[in-house]
Amino acid sequence: MNKTSDIIEDKDAKIFYNHQEKVPQHVGIIMDGNGRWAKKRNLPRTLGHRAGVNAIREVIKTASNIGVKYLTLYAFSTENWKRSTDEVSALMKLLIEYLKKEVSELHKNNVKINTIGDLTKFPKAVSAEIDRAKELTKNNEGLCVNIALNYGSRDEMVRCVKNIAEKLLSEALEMKDIDENLIKIHLDTGDCPDPDLLIRTSGEYRLSNFLLWQVAYTELWFSDVYWPDFTGAHLLEAIEDFKNRQRRYGGA
Numbered sequence: 001m002n003k004t005s006d007i008i009e010d011k012d013a014k015i016f017y018n019h020q021e022k023v024p025q026h027v028g029i030i031m032d033g034n035g036r037w038a039k040k041r042n043l044p045r046t047l048g049h050r051a052g053v054n055a056i057r058e059v060i061k062t063a064s065n066i067g068v069k070y071l072t073l074y075a076f077s078t079e080n081w082k083r084s085t086d087e088v089s090a091l092m093k094l095l096i097e098y099l100k101k102e103v104s105e106l107h108k109n110n111v112k113i114n115t116i117g118d119l120t121k122f123p124k125a126v127s128a129e130i131d132r133a134k135e136l137t138k139n140n141e142g143l144c145v146n147i148a149l150n151y152g153s154r155d156e157m158v159r160c161v162k163n164i165a166e167k168l169l170s171e172a173l174e175m176k177d178i179d180e181n182l183i184k185i186h187l188d189t190g191d192c193p194d195p196d197l198l199i200r201t202s203g204e205y206r207l208s209n210f211l212l213w214q215v216a217y218t219e220l221w222f223s224d225v226y227w228p229d230f231t232g233a234h235l236l237e238a239i240e241d242f243k244n245r246q247r248r249y250g251g252a
């Protein structure tokens with residue numbers, strides 16, 4: 001019998017959650033559609049990204065409430081540098097503003113902030129703010145939010161191979177040590193479990209260089225909703241569907 005204390009009611013979705021039920025441990029999200037959301041309203045693209053922050057706030061709250069352990073958000077890809085300088089700098093500003101404004105609330109809620117991706121390419125002001133957020137929340141044991149920044153799966157794999165090759169050359173590792181687990185722990189996601197569920201918004205059906213190694217057996221959920229309109233209730237809808245999937249991992 002379930003204890004009442006294990007059950008959470010999400011009033012928007014009218015769904016009851018039980019922590020012991022099949023809640024995915026790790027959810028990845030490709031937050032897509034900010035530009036189209038803005039265009040539909042005759043607004044600049046940057047206001048679409050700004051509206052996207054509200055969706056991030058909601059999704060973190062819901063994921064945390066229902067006991068998701070890891071949430072990985074694709075915020076800035078290795079390919080996003082190709083956007084206009086204005087848009088790139090607006091995204092950087094938004095990231096700084098978000099961390100400055102919200103990190104203490106996230107910390108209060110026991111959320112741990114982590115990043116994946118190559119942060120060496122970011123301006124000092126951005127990386128300093130990221131470091132502060134990580135340092136403040138590093139001992140939190142609630143939801144771990146991995147923000148993917150200057151992240152691309154192929155770039156991650158190249159960095160991983162270089163890292164392993166260096167260890168081989170310095171004889172810290174031997175050829176026989178190389179196996180799937182060694183590669184896994186040298187990826188940016190380290191010892192974080194692979195995503196159970198991957199969500200992409202805005203009606204696009206692509207992986208766009210996101211967690212390609214890690215999603216080998218991940219369940220996929222595509223939503224037509226533009227990211228700024230994505231709510232906690234949408235996340236719960238995806239999770240409800242996930243709970244009914246049969247995961248066989250290649251077995252019979």
Ligand code: FPP
Nearest residue numbers: 031032033034035036049052075094095098
């Ligand atoms: C994709 O929409 C979205 C992005 C490239 C950026 C995502 C960023 C945020 C949600 C806000 C900033 C993040 C943080 C962590 C504060 P798009 O611009 O490709 O939309 P489109 O396909 O409709 O043009």
